[in-house]
Amino acid sequence: MTKSKVLISGASVAGPALAYYLQRDRYDVTVVERAAVPRASGYAVDFRGAALDVLAEMGILAAIREHETAMHGTVLLDETGSEIGQLPAEAFAGELEVPKQVLTRILHEITSADVEYVFGDSISALTEHESGVTVEFERGLAREFDLVFGADGVYSKVRQLVFGPHDEMVCHLGLSGAGFTSDNYLGLDHSGLLQSAGNTAIYLFSAADRDRLTVSLSFATDSPELDRRDRDEQERAVRAAFAGNGWQTTHLLDAMTAADDFYFSSSCQVSLDRWSRGRVALIGDAGYCAAPTSGAGTSQALIGARTLARALADADGDYTTAFATYERELRPYVAENQSNGRAAAALFGGQGSTDGVDGQ
Template identity: 65%
Template sequence: MVDSGRRRDVPDRRAGPAALDQAAGPALACYLSRAGYSVTVVERAAALRDSGYAVDFRGDAVSVLAELGILDEVRGHRTGMRGTTLVDDDGVAVDQWGPDVFGGDLEVPKRALTAILHRLTADTVTYIFGDTITALRQQESGVAVEFAHRPPSKFDLVVGADGMYSAVRALAFGPHERFLRHLGMSGAGFSTANFLGLDHTGLLQPSGTTAVYLFGGDPDDRLTVSLSFATESPELDRRDRRAQEDAVRSAFAGRGWEIPRLLDAMSRADDYYFASTGQVEVDQWHRGRVVLVGDAGYCAAPTSGSGTSQALIGARTLARALAGSGYEDAFTAYERQLRPFVAQNQAAGRAAASMFGGGTVGAP
């Protein structure tokens, strides 16, 4: 979470984007620190996150990287993926997609982006790891914030940039259930030995209400696996691993090709994870001095292919709005400018969910 900020040219004006999103949070912190704010980022994790597979940048998001001065450095971490082959139930190729379909204009490992953005802001932004926000009380002159471990403090503004299950949003706007839209699909992810010999390429096998996506990159001896299937709710996210694996096996029961081998590898994987795909829909992204940016306010789902790009563009839009006016007008301008872009991305995310096994799209 981004904690306090004081704009040096405006005495006693303090701003605090709150809670770290791996793209929106540090990008916004960079923009605000350059504008004269003193920013502190508070992150729940004990250390800088070094997880995740790949993120991609599309369209105007590339110009955000250029503005931040990191475009060439980010380009140096390209994944080098060369495309994806669609296969039928027997594993026979039926179509070929270029690298831009999943990789956008530029694709890099998530850990590389996280490290670059942290390095970019490390000298101008204070990072506090291993803590989280527990209470918000809005007052006429600012927001009183309580934390799990550090003493309470007061800030001019609080920005929730803490992802789909945002603690800031829950405290300032209401429970998650009011804002989360399940897109009808869940799935398991893990890695195993690259027994297919995929060399910076992917395989996608969509079949009815299930989909298998495999890709091999760096390191070249590992195969990344995604097994997704239709679900009616994200209830499985709260179940234990055994129940989740049972659901995956049930969804893929009787399937041929490499499915039995992949299901066997799933049980042995030490990097197994399970997640449901959803979106965040909030009718207004700000409440008083609290505002949301990135997935906390408008997650478009991984199926949109625009999550990181949307987060970066959202951070820039909010920073520019704050630079031009007081927070009330800035928050209004931010929403007015960004909502059409978000609506387009969320529509794409809903449409693409069906290709990966998504079923009926439920309302929040």
């Protein structure tokens, strides 16, 4: 019997997790990833609730736990840097937290023997026909697949090609920010500090590497337009937003300019009426990003992968029935996470709400 051939776009978390389940269920799986090698970016990801069951089912929970950050909690500060409260570790670290590169490395390791990975390439066109999908690539030759899955993040190329422009589905939460690491000059030990002042917030923590301090400088914005600007313009925007702030701000802004791991992103959610169209379906942030402020992105990716794979298995390959089951079962969970993400955005200087986003 010929195996169904599936293509997954994206090799971060949702993509390899789905690949694991589909190859186990005897699909012929290919994963295409724009990056030249498995991604080693990102500072920490956390797992909550049923996501831990997914890790256990995949046989990697013990290996993941070996790298736990073991955060103790976060101290809340006022504008002067004086303590005004505390948040428990699970507020940011969930039930289990590890450096993101640990998760992506392990997911790649457990799938690479049975899954074809194509790095350094990306989908450029998708044409569905009666018996499958013709996929064109930026570099490689066109190929035929039975099903295509977009696991390629908030600005998913698969979603753009099949569902429409980003601005119709990506909703800004009124929050943008810079992230980087510096020397741990404050001596934090598996702990964090969070200071909110007006429409800005500073979040600092040290965990896996006690010599390094992870820094997040977030502030209110009207759109995610800065994501598309160069670093110099992004830094100028950060400095303008934090001008006049006291406490550690001057030192942190100087550390930002010196950092070699600077990144900038905006908190957004993805809202679609449906997560599939024909033989193409979306998973993880590509279909239903709840924003980093939800603390649920990684858990959604893992639970979504298992839910989708189970739906396909139960439907015996009837993708139309499977995709409908996948959406019906997962939407309530996603809606709750998106609501939490909007509410938490205000804590970091954002608006805390957007028009037209309801998880539906």
